[in-house]
Amino acid sequence: MIACLFVPLFPLAARLRAEPEIKDEAVAVCEGNGSAARLVAATRKARRAGIEAGMTLPQARAILPKLVARGRDRACESSAQEALLEVAESFSPRVEDAGEGVVYLELDGHPMLGVPGEITPLTTPSSKGRGAASLGMAILLAAEKALLPARVGVAASKLAARVAAGLPGSPTVVADGEEQRFLAPLPLERLAPALEIAATLDRWGLHSIGDFAKLPEGQVGSRLGEAGRALHATARGIDPRPLEPRLPPPVFTEGLELEWPLATLEPFLFVGHAALERLVRRLETQALACTRLDVALELDPGGHDARSIALPAPTRDVKTLLTLVRLELEARPPGAAVAGFSFTAHPDAPRRAQLTLFGPAALSPDRLATTIARLAALLGSDRVGSPRSVDGHRPERLTLTGYAPPPPPRVKPAPRDGRGLLSVRVLRPPVELEVLLENAPLTLPSPPDGGRGEKEIRPVSVRTLAPDAAPPIAGSVRVAAGPWSLEEGWWTDAPADRDYWDVELTDGGLYRIYRDRDGGHWFADGVYD
């Protein structure tokens, strides 16, 4: 079985999907420029007032001055078509993109249809017929959730499904083998014949599909040619075209061409928010999350601006994405008014975790990813993460990795004893000091070479060199312990050759200071606290 998902007045539906706030107004979508613009579609409210497709915009405005007119927006229509395809893909893996608001999907094997076989029409309901109708209704509801008013037809061939989808009272189910009987009473226009053939058939006095199907196939072929023969076959319910499934998109895109160029950020974020919401909704239907967001801007009067925002973890949080877009645009303004934009999401599977009943509650991976992305946007990506120690001897050594905590243990770990250790606050960067020293007799045992009469130096007073250094350090040294020598990386461009001291000042502050032996400068790089 094949279902056809069809959105009537697709250019209008796509536009209203992008601008849902005007859906209750008299809206028309037109194509072309200036006074030559012709209406393509109009809402019911506009049609009731006498607006019809094909009118020029001035004509329509003469009838209805308050008509809200919008131009055809290819970016909108492309997004809406993608959204329609994604709705179909949530029901079947085999989906064909027929363009302009038409999508076919294969339903064979769907659990709601039961065992593959004949389906009787709704007029004589059976379980299979009810199953197909229920499935059609579910597809309709999913399309409505994607903000697309659609119709659904279910039949054995694409043609019958398409025609069924065009009928009101959706969903319409055509039983297998009943295609010809279903088509017979319908007008010939439903088959959308070529204009010449339609005129010929009209001259022949044929108005319904059934009348045309009764004609002998050979005679039709000899008079109307190959196109006429194909049309005759479709009138008899024969549609040899198979479903041509499409590949899933590698990226998801939503965009909009703006009526007026936007020169400030807030209005842009307002329309961008709606586009991101649509984008996230589409990602949700595929159970995916955004791992990278590309922002492409059309600038006025010409030019493009493109940028890419990498997320620390896949997310579907609109607020986070919008914050990232805001920060990116604030940091690097595009330099011209924006006339159109598109957001492209690169999808990835969201993080999942099994929650525990007994152990410590695990963090929701989705919320955690969102928070980390927001923190990275707020503070900078190098200021959020999980710290790691690095092999080496320099106290300032450090590396930062992405935060991905392991799942909590299943059972309660044994409690550990509570001896707190004295920790050190590392000062990054080290604070340069001015240190007064005193020479004292060396108290260590004499070195093996007999010693050379060296004096031990000892800090007696320290003071930060820069007046605005943070934290300010100044005072006399009450106790000093050291020196401890550190030499590392002498073979590199940035070697460390230092003498470290632990000092206690008279104000009670406990500091770790060192003398850089290369330059003789003193620094404080830690506070015991």
Next chain:
Amino acid sequence: MSGAQAMAPALADLLEGKGLSRKAAAQSLLSGLGAKLTRASDLPSPASRRDPLPTRVPALDRLLSGGLPRGGLVELCGRRSSGRFSIAMSTLAAATSSGEAAALVDLGGHLDPQSAEDAGVDLERLLWVRPEKLKGAVASAEMLLSTGFPLVVVDLGLPPVRGRFVPDAAWVRLERAARSHGAALFVLAPYRVSGIAAGAAVSAGSARALWEGSGRGTRLLGGLSARLVLEKDALARRGEGEMGLVVAEVIAPLTLPSPPCGGRGFAQSLSSPNGGRGFAQTPSPPNGGRGLG
């Protein structure tokens, strides 16, 4: 493999109801290599999620009746070298070693991963956030609380605190976020900042460095001792059902011993891949580097 094979008949016996009388069969399921069952008593009870979060600093745990209350704000203030940061490390170690995630909002960016690891912090479970200004620290803490972190430690660093003054309402908002998510919020500041929002306020003062050695001989930093004073305990008052805040002076000594790695002070943060004994050798500690207890 042999453990699993031994367990299989025991499990089969139990499933058939034959093994219930065999204590040995049940024991083999609960112990040994093939053990796959867990005693109910070993599972954390749901009530444990409401238990206070211990700081593993006995004096502070005693003052706070067991530790940091979940769903409340505790503020610890003290001047430089009063043991604030060590208490933060100890609290983070307690939470992460029991399998809970924790976040450290570190305004000064002072964390030393090596030192934290030595203190027992499981770095994999620790999220480290380094805002530049006080406003960013408060905003970060609110986000982390709403994400569900059971422990958020906000360290405002050394004076002067970076960034503009944050109104009391921001701290009240943080306290409410902590309460609604059942999280423990621990604020460490050089002076009182959270105003009325703190459920308990403790000050660390009278800090004294403990040195080994005397006179002009070799000296070694052995540890730090400070006094913790419970200056405010709104939770206790609330428990009694009375209005207002009480200032109760409960004084307990705090003693932070130096690390047991042999080196003191500087040597602890220079601990090398060989176990942190590289720099304690010159000059060698006179007593072999025992902690002060």
